[in-house]
Amino acid sequence: MSIQVGDPLPEVPLQRIRDGVETVDTKSLFGDRKVVIFAVPGAFTPTCSERHLPSFVEHYPQFRDKGIDVACMSVNDPFVMQAWGESQEVPDGLMMLADGNAEFTRALGLEIDASSYGMGTRAKRFALYAENGVVRQLHVEAPGEYRVSSAEHVLSQLD
Incomplete structure (x- = not known):
């Protein structure tokens, strides 16, 4: 069962550089x-x-104007996340977080098996909005899609 609106975020470790x-x-x-x-x-x-x-990255200032922090998370190691952030010119403050063992992803119930692509366990594409550790919005993409987890869509849901 995946996390739902109103649930607390699970307490697990993540890594960053x-x-x-x-x-x-x-x-x-x-x-x-x-x-x-x-x-x-x-x-x-x-x-x-x-x-x-x-x-x-493009809409980061709009989130900050609303007093909202932003974190990018992937089932990768922290060195990959750091290098990716640098290559994408991620602004200071936008957190690049590594869930190397997929602990957070599994605790959320939002993992996928990407073994057929040689990637093992990965996170589904999603975005969630939380206040004080409680999920207020959850946007999970259907396989192969990119719509509801975009910054534009998430911003439109915060107004």
Whole structure:
């Protein structure tokens, strides 16, 4: 069963690169703020690199104007997420988070088996909006689609 609107975000570790690899728990990251977390099936993959992440980079100031933090998450290691963020010119403040063992993804119930593509377990493409660690909106894409998890769609739902 996947996470639902009204559910608390699961408490699991994620990683990011700051001054080296940093392991952070989701409660300390998301517990006392408004945040949009969007997940991609894989860093450097076509739709993720050409459309999904760029939409949040472009609209990041609009989220910040609303007092909302933004986090990009993928089942990749933190070094890949850092390199991808640099290659996409991700602005300071937009968090690039690694869920290397898919713990957060599984805890959300939003994993997919991408073994047929040589990618193993990955996150479904989704975006969620949470306030103080509780899911307020959840936008999960159908397989092969990119619509409801875009920055544009998420922003339209926040008004």
